[in-house]
Amino acid sequence: MPATAPRSGPIPGRGGVCVLQVNGVGITFGGLVALDSVSLEVRPQALFSVIGPNGSGKTTLFNIISGFYRPRAGQVLFDGNDITGLPPHLVARRGIYRTFQNINLFANMTVLENVLAGQHCQAETRLARCILPFGRNWAFEQQEARECLDRVGLHTRASELAGNLSYGDQRRLEIARVLAGKPQLILLDEPTAGLNPSEKTGASKLIQGLVKDLKITVVLVEHDMSVVMGISEEILVLNHGRVIARGSTEEVRNHPQVIEAYLGRRKGA
Amino acid sequence: MLTMRRSEVRRVLVGAGWLGVAWLVTLPMTGVSRYVTHMAVIAGIYAILALGLFVVTGLTGQLSLGQAGAWGVGAYTSALLTTRLGWDFWYCLPAVVLVSLLVGIGLGLPSLKVSGLYLAMITVGFVEIARLVFLNWISLTGGPMGVINIPPPSVLGQHLYGPRAYYPLVVVFLALTILFVWRLTNSRVGVVLRTVADSEVAARSVGINTVYYKVLAFAISTCLGGIAGSLYAHYVTYIDPPAFSLAESIFLLIVIIVGGKSSLLGVVGAAILLTFGLEYLKALREYRMIVYGLMLLGCIIFLPKGVGGYLEELWQRLFAGADRAGRQTVRTG
Known part of the structure; x- marks a missing residue:
């Protein structure tokens, strides 16, 4: 499967083209609702970030997209095809690859x-x-x-x-x-965690290069705001498993709920 | 004063190694006794068995104690086909491979659900079931009386009867097995098998179907075990159930760990030396396993990569510079 042949078609009702579409995905662990009807759309060759406080469900979302978890509700579409519940190795075969928060080499x-x-x-x-x-x-x-x-x-x-x-x-x-x-789509789970400032700059450049030079779509989970704000085109904010905001960096930065849930708490700490 | 460059030392050692191999290949012609030749045949068969286990336990990291069962199934399949149906040894081989393949798939499939020690327990169960079937299905296997009068194989009209005649056959099979496992280890499939041992989660994330490769490793391992069983049956011409007990699996596991889980040559060397060792320690009777137990313990504590792995590391450290650049693209097994 050549990586440079995206078969994306227009998604009805959106009027645009998106490579990854997550529709109302939910999952629970025991009694804990880890994700509750989370939806997102990622356009081809976008740099899409998912942020949120610890335990807000970012990595869980990655685990669902990459097939490691099967969601209780909702579906994941890739290039318009339903990939919900496919085992991880078949998800990878479709062209979705991921990295791990706790490096897994x-x-x-x-x-x-x-x-x-x-x-x-x-x-x-x-x-x-x-x-x-x-x-x-x-x-x-x-x-x-x-x-x-x-x-x-x-x-x-x-x-x-x-x-x-x-x-x-x-x-x-x-x-x-x-x-x-x-890959057509890469899920990067905190790629700059534990790096020093100069390494972080290098990593940011590398990630931008993936999108610009290799035409790969990147979804990024990241804690470092300077990295996220510097390179993202669109940001989705999760808190307690729910989407509380989404939009451009400017929109998210000034969103009152985001400031309260995330940035505000960092300031107060 | 003798001064030698490292590359010269290396060349001398490699040359000595090949001389040793040549000596082993022509062993029956070097004036050793019939008894030593007999032991060498048995050691060669154990080496093939151990290489089978090397694929599943060394490369894929799945602890298997099922190799004695695969050995037994191969031996009985070949023995029964020749004695009951009058098949030729060479026609039996594909049948043995087919049966072993099915056994391997059956043995590997539980890895869908269980792993680690639990998978090892299932393989123990397989050996016991196989032994009990050999023992109790008397109408087919002859039960405790075993199968007698298994005809020796013939090559170019010559019956390979007795150790001196059989030895070259075992050498050829062992050489082919080494070649196969060596190619496997250094191929993409070898890399994939080792990713399963290293991190299953990471393997799946790059598109590797870990269950398929675990079953594949089991199937390769039981095929080699089955072939070894066939070679054994037609050599000793008489087989009975106790020959394929769990103790044999444990012995093979000791071979793998002492030889080195990642060292192909270490495993072959250990199979040969430990088979001879077991024979020469016969005076100790059952206490000889204490010696092997201590050896196992020592290796796990002091040489986790086994003697072969340690020697390979030493070789790399001594002669890393002497190697031609670019040859070490992939770590050899």
Whole structure:
């Protein structure tokens, strides 16, 4: 599936084109309502951010979109196709990739192998083809993997174990692994958490580059307001599992409920 | 004074290694006794079994104690097809592979629901069930009397009877198994299998169907186990249920851990050395397993990557510079 062939059509009633559409999604854990009828639409090649205080359901939303959780209500549409409840590996096959809040790399494998694993959906995986010494796929794929590492600036670390990388490099490797799958949509879960200010600037640039240069749609969960406000085109604000505001950075910044729920509380703390 | 460059030391060591391999391949012609040749045949069969376990436990990280069952199923399938239906050894092999494949899929499917120690318990159950079937389905398997008069395989009209004749056959099968597992480890499928051991969540997030690959690993492992079983049955010409008990699975697990879960050559080396070790410690009777238990414990505490893994690491550290640049693109198994 080439990543550059979006099959998006006009969504009825919206008048626009959107690559990802979440309609009234809800999920509960025991008695806790983690998400309650959350809806959002993301346009192709947008940089869409989801913010909200801790425990507001941002990561839960990602887990639903990427197939790790099955929602109790609502549906997720990707390119107009219903992907609600698809297992994660099939969601990835459609072109939606994600990173993890608590970095989730293949820590005992090399940096290059992590990226090679990321190519899974694009690559030749038939056992006989992989084992018999025909074709030059494997060498070609390794070359492609090195190019992905090059993009995030890790090409010199290819043979190190992923678990031995510094925190910031691990975050970048997660992005390289995602890129290897030639995604249409990337869900980035707090990609700048735990980074120092200069690393954060680098990460922001990298994320913007994904949208501008690679034409990938990015949905971002982030706590750092300077990052979010600096690069987002549209922001959705969650609190206690509900959408309390959405719109441009300006609109969200001045929204009274947002100030109360999120920014206000940070000021008071 | 002897001064050598690292690359020269490396070349000498590699050369010595190949000499050792050549010596092993031509073992029956080097004047060793029939008894040692017999042990070498058994060691070769254990090495194939251990390589099967290496795929599922070493690469995919699924603890399996089912290998003795796969071994037994392969041995009985081949033995019964030749003695009851008069099939030739070579026609039995595809049948053994097919049956083992089904066993592997059956053994791997529980990994849909359970993992870790619970999956290991299921594999223990499989070995016990297989043993009880061999023991109690008397009309088919001969029960405790076992299957007798299993004909040896013939190659070019020659019956491979006795250790000296059988040894080359085992060497060929072991070589093919090593080649297969080595290619597998260094291919994309090997990378994918190892992601399952490392982080299933991350594997699924990049589109890897972890259940499929776990079942695949089990299937490869039982196929190699079944082939080893067939080789065993036609070598000893007599099989009975106790030969395929849980103790064999545990022995293979010791081989994997002492040899190194990520070291192909370590596993082969450990299979050969530990098989011989077990034989030479026979004087200790059942106490010999205490020695192996201590070895296992020592490896888990001091050498978590196994002796093979440790030696590989040492090799890398000593000769990293001597390697041609760019050759270490993918960590070898």
